[in-house]
Amino acid sequence: MRNGITFEVCVDSIESAVAAAEGGADRVELCSSLIEGGLTPSYGTLKTARRTVGIGIMAMIRPRGGDFCYSDAEFASMEEDLDAAKEAGANGLVLGLLNPDGTMDRERTRALIQRARPLPVTFHRAFDMTRDPFEALDALIGLGIDRVLTSGQEATVVEGLELIAELVRRASGRIVVMPGGGITDRNVGRVIAHTGVREVHFACSAPADGRMRYRNTRVFMGGTLRPPEYTLEVTRADDVARTISAATR
Numbered sequence: 001m002r003n004g005i006t007f008e009v010c011v012d013s014i015e016s017a018v019a020a021a022e023g024g025a026d027r028v029e030l031c032s033s034l035i036e037g038g039l040t041p042s043y044g045t046l047k048t049a050r051r052t053v054g055i056g057i058m059a060m061i062r063p064r065g066g067d068f069c070y071s072d073a074e075f076a077s078m079e080e081d082l083d084a085a086k087e088a089g090a091n092g093l094v095l096g097l098l099n100p101d102g103t104m105d106r107e108r109t110r111a112l113i114q115r116a117r118p119l120p121v122t123f124h125r126a127f128d129m130t131r132d133p134f135e136a137l138d139a140l141i142g143l144g145i146d147r148v149l150t151s152g153q154e155a156t157v158v159e160g161l162e163l164i165a166e167l168v169r170r171a172s173g174r175i176v177v178m179p180g181g182g183i184t185d186r187n188v189g190r191v192i193a194h195t196g197v198r199e200v201h202f203a204c205s206a207p208a209d210g211r212m213r214y215r216n217t218r219v220f221m222g223g224t225l226r227p228p229e230y231t232l233e234v235t236r237a238d239d240v241a242r243t244i245s246a247a248t249r
Contacts (some may be wrong), residue, residue, distance in 0.1 A: 003248045006199040008058065008178070009240055010038065016205075016235035017049045017057070023204070023240025027056030029094055029122075032074075032128040034205065034233065035126075037066030040081045043088055050089035058122060059090035061112070066100040067127035075108055082115055085108065092119050104130060104139045104235025110213065113143055121148040125181065128153045137167055140175055147176035149201055156182030157191055177247075185246040192247055204239035210230050 008027050011018035012034040020028050030049055031038030041049075046059055063070065063077045070078070075097075082093055092115045097105035104123075113121050123140050128149050130136040140148055150167065152160015157179045166178045179191055180201030188200060204212050210232050 005247055007244050008180075008199065008201045009241075009249070010180070010201060010203040011235050012038065012041070013025050013232075014045060014049045019235045019237040020204075020240050021053045021055045023235075023237035024244045025055060025240055026047055026207040027091065028053070028057060028188055029058045029060060029201065030090075031060040031062075033065070034180040034203070036061075038062060040085075040156060043084050044111065046085060046090060057082065057089070058092040059085035060095050060124070061085065061093055061095040062124075068096050068129060069100055069105075070097060070108075078112065079115060080092075082112060086116070086119060090119065090144075092116075092122065094122045094124050095131050096124040098126055098129060102129065102131030104136050106143065110143055119196065120225040122146060122178070123148045125149050125151060128181075130191055133163060133167065134170060137170060137175070141171070145175060147178050147199065149180045151179065151181030154181075158182060160195050161191065163193075164197070168196050183243070185243040186226055188243055189249075199215060202243055203234045204238065204243060205233040206236055208234045 002243045006026045009025040010029045011017045011020055012031045017028045019236035030041050032041045035117055039062050040060055060081050062080050063074045095112055097108050099105050108168060123145050126146050127136055133153055136199055151157050152163035164179050171177050176199055177197060178199040178201050179197055181201035183191060183200055
């Protein structure tokens with residue numbers, strides 16, 4: 001933590017978690033499949049990351065891509081994944097559930113919070129898909145959740161600055177409002193100064209060549225919209241350090 005600011009970096013691999021730590025991050029949000037916005041990491045990934053990095057690890061609990069309105073079976077899988085994440089050594093959990101009408105699913109969110117304790121819980125950017133951010137904020141405060149991640153219900157935090165600042169004012173210290181979504185070294189100082197937040201969430205992903213030398217370019221492992229087979233998105237320690245430096249100078 002520098003200048004009273006906590007820096008969380010979103011990663012989807014052990015290599016990227018190591019780079020985030022080397023770059024000075026205070027903790028990581030560990031996911032799989034960032035191309036889908038982040039899904040639950042495997043037990044093996046989380047367990048190995050816990051042995052490998054010395055900073056905090058917040059484990060994503062999200063069973064699939066798409067919206068945040070889950071079936072009973074999907075909710076059951078979230079319960080099992082949450083238990084596994086705790087056993088694997090996660091320092092906190094990240095989750096979000098909505099009702100079909102755009103309100104927060106209080107009942108099942110409460111159940112997961114209780115299951116997660118004593119670990120802290122973050123409500124992720126499902127918050128940005130709610131019909132009324134102030135209604136959702138009050139609901140989260142009522143549930144005693146620790147923090148909410150938001151871009152201010154816009155595509156990026158820069159566009160959502162005014163709402164983020166208002167959420168911080170309304171929260172009045174009862175919940176951490178953590179901006180995330182498009183934060184870079186070029187705007188992080190502005191985001192902090194304008195909103196008064198004390199925690200920020202960002203990704204420093206950049207394409208890197210994969211390890212394969214032989215490449216069969218006729219075959220694809222994904223669907224029509226697919227990531228490139230032989231390119232990885234990795235976090236770079238220098239990029240993390242640059243963003244933190246920009247926020248604290």
